[in-house]
Amino acid sequence: xxxxxxxxxxxxxxxxxxxxxxxxxxxxxxxxxxxxxxxxxxxxxxxxxxxxxxxxxxxxxxxxxxxxxxxxxxxxxxxxxxxxxxxxxxxxxxxxxxxxxxxxxxxxxxxxxxxxxxxxxxxxxxxxxxxxxxxxxxxxxxxxxxxxxxxxxxxxxxxxxxxxxxxxxxxxxxxxxxxxxxxxxxxxxxxxxxxxxxxxxxxxxxxxxxxxxxxxxxxxxxxxxxxxxxxxxxxxxxxxxxxxxxxxxxxxxxxxxxxxxxxxxxxxxxxxxxxxxxxxxxxxxxxxxxxxxxxxxxxxxxxxxxxxxxxxxxxxxxxxxxxxxxxxxxx
Amino acid sequence: xxxxxxxxxxxxxxxxxxxxxxxxxxxxxxxxxxxxxxxxxxxxxxxxxxxxxxxxxxxxxxxxxxxxxxxxxxxxxxxxxxxxxxxxxxxxxxxxxxxxxxxxxxxxxxxxxxxxxxxxxxxxxxxxxxxxxxxxxxxxxxxxxxxxxxxxxxxxxxxxxxxxxxxxxxxxxxxxxxxxxxxxxxxxxxxxxxxxxxxxxxxxxxxxxxxxxxxxxxxxxxxxxxxxxxxxxxxxxxxxxxxxxxxxxxxxxxxxxxxxxxxxxxxxxxxxxxxxxxxxxxxxxxxxxxxxxxx
Numbered sequence: 001x002x003x004x005x006x007x008x009x010x011x012x013x014x015x016x017x018x019x020x021x022x023x024x025x026x027x028x029x030x031x032x033x034x035x036x037x038x039x040x041x042x043x044x045x046x047x048x049x050x051x052x053x054x055x056x057x058x059x060x061x062x063x064x065x066x067x068x069x070x071x072x073x074x075x076x077x078x079x080x081x082x083x084x085x086x087x088x089x090x091x092x093x094x095x096x097x098x099x100x101x102x103x104x105x106x107x108x109x110x111x112x113x114x115x116x117x118x119x120x121x122x123x124x125x126x127x128x129x130x131x132x133x134x135x136x137x138x139x140x141x142x143x144x145x146x147x148x149x150x151x152x153x154x155x156x157x158x159x160x161x162x163x164x165x166x167x168x169x170x171x172x173x174x175x176x177x178x179x180x181x182x183x184x185x186x187x188x189x190x191x192x193x194x195x196x197x198x199x200x201x202x203x204x205x206x207x208x209x210x211x212x213x214x215x216x217x218x219x220x221x222x223x224x225x226x227x228x229x230x231x232x233x234x235x236x237x238x239x240x241x242x243x244x245x246x247x248x249x250x251x252x253x254x255x256x257x258x259x260x261x262x263x264x265x266x267x268x269x270x271x272x273x274x275x276x277x278x279x280x281x282x283x284x285x286x287x288x289x290x291x292x293x294x295x296x297x298x299x300x301x302x303x304x305x306x307x308x309x310x311x312x313x314x315x316x317x318x319x320x321x322x323x324x325x326x327x328x329x330x331x
Numbered sequence: 332x333x334x335x336x337x338x339x340x341x342x343x344x345x346x347x348x349x350x351x352x353x354x355x356x357x358x359x360x361x362x363x364x365x366x367x368x369x370x371x372x373x374x375x376x377x378x379x380x381x382x383x384x385x386x387x388x389x390x391x392x393x394x395x396x397x398x399x400x401x402x403x404x405x406x407x408x409x410x411x412x413x414x415x416x417x418x419x420x421x422x423x424x425x426x427x428x429x430x431x432x433x434x435x436x437x438x439x440x441x442x443x444x445x446x447x448x449x450x451x452x453x454x455x456x457x458x459x460x461x462x463x464x465x466x467x468x469x470x471x472x473x474x475x476x477x478x479x480x481x482x483x484x485x486x487x488x489x490x491x492x493x494x495x496x497x498x499x500x501x502x503x504x505x506x507x508x509x510x511x512x513x514x515x516x517x518x519x520x521x522x523x524x525x526x527x528x529x530x531x532x533x534x535x536x537x538x539x540x541x542x543x544x545x546x547x548x549x550x551x552x553x554x555x556x557x558x559x560x561x562x563x564x565x566x567x568x569x570x571x572x573x574x575x576x577x578x579x580x581x582x583x584x585x586x587x588x589x590x591x592x593x594x595x596x597x598x599x600x601x602x603x604x605x606x607x608x609x610x611x612x613x614x615x616x617x618x619x620x621x622x623x624x625x626x
Contacts, residue, residue, distance in 0.1 A: 029500070029533045029540065049534065051541030052470060052503040083469060112455045114395065115421060115468025276395040278457060284448035 002166040002197065005139035009102070009146075009160060010035030013072070016146040017043050022069045026050050028057055034074035034104050035162055054079050058087035065097035070150070076110070077103025077118030077159060081125055088155075093128040096154045100146070101125070104162045106135070107244030107272070108286060109194055113279030118159075119272050123249025125157035126222040133222040134175065135159040137168060137196035141219060144172035159193060166197050169217075176220050178229045182207060184214030187303040188236040188265070190229070192218045192251045194244050195291065202296045210304055224254040233258065236265045238303035242296055247271035268299045333375060333434040337565045340371035342626065343433035345593040348425050349623050351442060352609055353616055358454070360609045361597055362498075363426035365529040365562070365590030369496070370430040372568040373416060373525070377576075378494065381410030383436040388444075389451045389461055403451065405463035408436050413491025415480075417464045419473035420498040423527075424456030424463060431462050471504035474524065478514045481522040492521050492576065499528040502543045508553065514581040515554030523575050524555075524583040527562060529590040535604040550583045562586025594622050 017023050017039050026048045031037050040047035050057035057073065064071040073080060080103035081088070092099045103121050110116045126133045132152055136142050142161055149156045152175075169179060178190075182203055187210065191199035196217050203215040214236070216229055233239055233255070241252040252269035259267055272289050279285075286292035301307065333340070344367040352358035374380075385408035396402050408431055409416055418427050428446075431437040441461075445452040451459050455468040467473040477495045484493070501507050514522050526546070534540045543549075550557045556578040558571035568586060575582035590606060591597035596615045600606045611619065 027534070029503075031534045033533060049540050052500055052532065053505055053541070055505055078469060113421075113453045113457050113468060114466055115455060115457070275397065278392060278395055278459075279453040279455060280448040 002168060004164050005143070005167050006164055007035045007162070008139040008142040008165055009074070009162060010038050012143045012146055013039045014042050016150075017046065019147075020070065020150065023072060024048065024064055024069055025072045025074065026057060026060060026064075027073070028052050028054055028075050028079055030075050030079075034076070034102070036074050054084040055087050058084035059091050061099045062087075062091040062095070062097055065092070065099050066095075070098050070100065072100040072102060072146075074102040074104065074160070076105045076116060077121040078105075078116060081118065081121040081157065085124060089128055092155050093130045096130040098153055099155045100149065101155065101157045102160050103157065104160045106159045106161070106194055108277060108289060108291070109244065109282060111279050111281060114276050117277050119246050119277055120249060121157070122159060122221055122245050122251075123253075126249070128155075130154045131222065132156040132175070132220075133159070134173075134219055135193040135221055136161055136173070137191075137193050137217055137219065139165040139167040140169040140171070141173045148173050148175055161194060168197055168200065173219055176223065176226055178219070178226045179217040180214075180228070180232070181217055182213065182215040184212040185235055186210070186212040187238045187240065187300060188214045188216065188232055189240045189242055189296070189300070190216050190218055190251065190255060191242040192221065195242055198293050199242050199296060202293050202300070206297065206300055210300070213300065218251060221251060221254060224258070230258065230262070234262065234264055238268060239265045240268045240270060240296070240299045240303060242291070243271040244291060245271055247273055268303060270295055270299050335375065335433065337368070337371040337375035337569070340375055340430065340433045341367035341565065344370060344426055344429045346623055346626055347429035347432060347439075347442060349594060349619055351425055351429070351446065352611065353619060354443065355446065355454075357608060357610045359422045359425050360594075361529070361531070361590040361600070361606045362420075362423050362527075363429060364593045364597060365588035366423060366426050366527045367592070368563045368565050368568060369525060369527055369586050369588070370426055372565050372572065373494065374430060374434050376565070376569040377572040378414045378416055379412070379491065380414055380416070381412055383408045383410055385436065385461055387436075387438040387441075389437070389441055392449050392451055392459065403459050405456070405458050405460045408461040409464070413489070415464070415491070415493050416462075417473050417477045417493060417495045418456065418462065419465070419467050419495055419501060420470060421456040421463070421466065421468035423496065423498070424453060424460055427456065427462045428452050428460070437461055470498075471501040471506040471510075474501075474507060474510040477522060478510050478517070478519065481514070481519045482517055485519070485521055492523050494523045494525060497524055497526045499526060499530065499537065499543060499546065500532045502526075502546065502549075503541050511550065511553045511555065519581045520579060522581045523572070524581070525572070526583060526585050527588050528585055529588045531590060531601070531606050533607040546585055550585070554580060556580040556582040557585060558582065559585045560587070562588035563592055594619055
């Protein structure tokens with residue numbers, strides 16, 4: 001069982017504020033929901049409420065950055081990225097300003113339905129020139145990401161985890177460096193973000209059957225170019241990507257672009273496949289959209305030439321919708 | 332459409348929403364409690380909706396909209412008009428479902444059976460949810476859609492009004508004002524807005540987070556006819572809506588509501604500034620259960 005850390009981002013944000021006087025935090029209406037309340041209490045002069053007015057808020061971030069400060073905007077990922085997209089593109093990304101956009105509730109991790117599920121946030125952010133895109137996979141990542149990205153002199157999008165977050169990694173996040181969790185030669189699983197814990201469990205289990213099954217965790221979606229990862233991809237016969245995001249614009253698309261230029265292994269993408277999504281409990285949704293542990297196992301069996309049956313089910317009903325108990329307010 | 336009094340419908344909404352919150356261990360209860368008289372007044376005294384075309388027991392979720400889907404549309408439960416009610420803040424889905432149950436458009440059992448995985452009664456409603464027309468969980472989107480619909484209906488010479496239920500939080504979004512601006516420029520007399528002004532947002536009281544007053548003056552400055560009422564007073568809401576129906580400008584009924592109405596612990600929540608999404612403590616659950624039983 002993994003250790004669980006409560007509010008790693010919120011704690012790190014306060015430390016970050018102590019260390020760097022040029023940090024300001026602006027929230028829309030999700031201050032405690034996105035763990036910025038402790039920062040606001042510690043540094044009331046550097047915490048601002050922009051209201052539910054995300055387009056203007058993004059422009060305000062641009063203004064702070066143009067005055068030499070490093071503004072951070074934590075919100076739910078849909079409100080961090082999609083709602084103020086034009087403003088981010090032209091007023092933050094284009095002038096290459098050091099703004100930190102932090103998006104919580106990645107993919108299907110919220111029961112809040114289509115309006116709250118960020119299934120395209122990585123795609124939206126990574127296609128903006130100048131933008132760095134990071135996806136956190138555990139509490140260690142969330143504790144260390146702000147310091148690690150501080151020196152980046154341009155905009156950074158951080159796909160984030162909140163509340164009670166499992167600790168999977170011991171060493172702090174390092175931009176551009178993947179984490180090799182299991183080494184192997186034949187089939188390589190590449191995972192990012194909130195599904196990393198699931199991938200570790202699945203690969204641990206299936207390595208009893210397939211000893212050359214490998215697992216690598218990715219945190220840097222853009223720039224996508226870890227030489228160690230590319231070397232491992234080159235060695236593999238099959239690469240399985242596993243992500244809580246649309247496969248058309250997330251991790252799978254980055255690996256596909258690499259493979260198109262460096263032909264070798266075949267790719268099996270496991271992720272949300274060109275559909276909008278709906279609300280429900282986490283286990284139900286992961287199953288419905290074919291990204292649960294069973295879906296990954298199936299992909300691994302397919303990679304080893306043992307056809308797996310689809311576990312995607314539309315008649316799974318009756319589950320209770322669980323909420324993250326580490327979060328005080330808001331979905 | 333319903334033989335119940337608006338007062339009874341308002342009571343039903345509160346009790347059903349409270350039961351939902353206990354059952355799900357969380358819910359948007361204060362939104363339902365503050366707005367119960369608004370929904371009750373609209374359904375019992377104001378709106379001319381056709382009979383529901385949706386089943387009393389909603390089908391299971393099949394798919395989000397796509398090319399091959401025979402989609403279920405939340406609008407079915409609101410009938411064929413001439414009037415239409417468009418719910419903007421999707422966080423009021425629970426209030427809307429409970430209202431539909433009370434006025435006999437939805438089976439009460441659906442509140443239980445269809446609010447978990449695979450059910451259409453989503454916590455933050457989408458347009459497959461009964462009584463929901465636009466997927467507007469990202470706020471301040473339904474009004475603009477409604478402006479377009481009102482313009483189209485006028486062009487098509489359709490009778491009836493489009494009523495948009497807004498929340499005051501949505502007034503913080505710039506998109507709301509763009510929509511109000513176009514409605515005014517187009518002199519849309521077939522568009523009515525009813526605003527639940529409960530004065531709260533996730534972070535706390537709106538006046539402390541992002542003040543939006545004076546709301547009435549702002550609407551008026553945008554060219555709207557404004558009626559301002561006690562939003563928990565059915566007679567006052569109804570009277571204002573009747574006047575709005577004959578307005579020669581787009582009209583807004585601003586309802587000042589008390590989101591703690593009905594259950595004592597909500598007032599303490601209001602005082603503690605934690606009223607947006609209710610996760611009950613054990614003590615709150617017990618007290619709420621007793622108050623429901625006594626009501």
